[in-house]
Amino acid sequence: MSEYLKSTDYVNAYDLARDRRVISGKVRLTDMPRLREEICPTDAECVFEIKGMTAKKGWPGAVMTLAAKVPLICNHCGKPMEFPIESDVLFRFARDEKEADSIPIDDEDDTEVVVGSEKLNLMEWIEEEILLSLPYVPVHDYACKSDIEAPKQEEPKKENPFAKLKDLQGLRKN
Numbered sequence: 001m002s003e004y005l006k007s008t009d010y011v012n013a014y015d016l017a018r019d020r021r022v023i024s025g026k027v028r029l030t031d032m033p034r035l036r037e038e039i040c041p042t043d044a045e046c047v048f049e050i051k052g053m054t055a056k057k058g059w060p061g062a063v064m065t066l067a068a069k070v071p072l073i074c075n076h077c078g079k080p081m082e083f084p085i086e087s088d089v090l091f092r093f094a095r096d097e098k099e100a101d102s103i104p105i106d107d108e109d110d111t112e113v114v115v116g117s118e119k120l121n122l123m124e125w126i127e128e129e130i131l132l133s134l135p136y137v138p139v140h141d142y143a144c145k146s147d148i149e150a151p152k153q154e155e156p157k158k159e160n161p162f163a164k165l166k167d168l169q170g171l172r173k174n
């Protein structure tokens with residue numbers, strides 16, 4: 001599927017689960033308004049696949065698979081960074097908020113609860129999951145901050161004019 005998901009794309013959550021439908025496609029990151037406020041300008045997209053299923057215990061649900069590289073600003077150095085999302089999440093559909101609240105949180109099976117309906121907005125559902133996957137404080141996965149602070153600490157050192165001369169001589173040889 002080459003077409004991008006639209007903000008008006010809905011699915012009937014219960015049909016999806018019962019018929020084990022599979023929906024796959026792409027969604028532009030900047031098409032999602034809440035996400036757009038959290039990220040850098042980008043033309044990046046998220047690839048998704050949603051597979052309807054019925055759990056062994058009988059409840060309807062779906063597995064959502066997401067893959068995206070989200071452009072964020074590093075909180076340490078202020079430079080751009082890409083945060084990769086590769087997730088596989090099992091959702092259980094609840095009929096309404098009341099039922100959703102009554103489902104005990106089970107840390108073992110790692111299931112998330114979403115209020116499934118006959119008109120479940122796909123983009124909002126995916127957007128919510130991406131937002132939940134983003135780090136609270138984004139930082140590079142390498143020591144980017146030490147690169148910036150290092151020169152400051154070295155500044156007070158007095159320059160040795162002879163050392164400089166030595167460097168120049170070294171350069172000339174090259």
Ligand SMILES: [Zn+2]
Nearest residue numbers: 074077140144
């Ligand atoms: Zn950084």
